[in-house]
């Protein structure tokens with residue numbers, strides 16, 4: 463069973479690639495997180511959890527979903543973390559999660575994909591993103607035979623900087639940086655409500671046809687990147703930057 467979480471489609475793409483190569487079923491964590499439902503699944507094959515990297519760790523909402531899940535069957539767990547640059551010392555935290563959950567940690571595959579964190583960093587244009595995605599596909603293909611045979615993935619070692627990033631910096635980031643306050647809409651907003659539907663936290667509502675953000679934001683960047691009118695900005699930080707959605711996600715109609 464492959465369980466994935468995604469804001470802008472990178473992790474969904476990686477999960478779909480694994481599902482097709484390994485012939486395993488796929489579960490999207492979106493509605494579970496959004497509706498606060500417990501994940502209750504059975505898998506006789508190793509679990510594969512796929513998600514973005516947030517602050518050099520698993521997104522805390524996804525970690526908590528796994529922690530509280532009822533997982534029957536296999537005790538083996540792989541993790542794939544898509545990222546813009548690196549996962550720091552995420553592996554240590556995944557091992558701790560597996561220990562708490564009674565799972566056996568089989569490895570972490572970090573996967574550099576296009577950066578989606580438009581509130582902080584530049585995101586690549588379509589051409590640059592395409593190059594990164596092709597590279598990531600190839601990298602993931604190399605992990606497939608190991609996962610198919612239930613073998614351990616090579617350890618992802620972290621230096622001092624990586625340890626600090628996944629440790630103290632993650633804490634500062636989660637508590638001090640992640641806020642919805644700077645989100646705003648421009649006059650281009652059509653009031654279509656797409657932002658309300660793609661938010662995994664159900665944190666956005668429409669008031670007199672305009673989005674309003676509450677306090678539960680996790681900075682997944684789904685709202686700002688999915689907005690068809692490019693009418694959402696994060697303070698001044700996102701102004702003039704291209705929006706990013708993984709190509710298939712952009713084409714799919716399922717979230718319209």
Ligand SMILES: Cc1cc2nc3c(=O)[nH]c(=O)nc-3n(C[C@H](O)[C@H](O)[C@H](O)COP(=O)(O)O)c2cc1C
Pocket residue numbers: 467468469470471472473474513514515516517518519544545546547548549575576577578579680681682683708
């Ligand atoms: C809140 C947030 C935090 C992020 N933190 C990291 C990070 O610590 N390291 C990194 O390399 N990329 C980081 N990124 C980039 C994403 O992990 C990366 O673009 C990912 O592939 C997006 O996946 P998705 O399209 O499935 O949502 C971050 C992105 C967001 C939105």
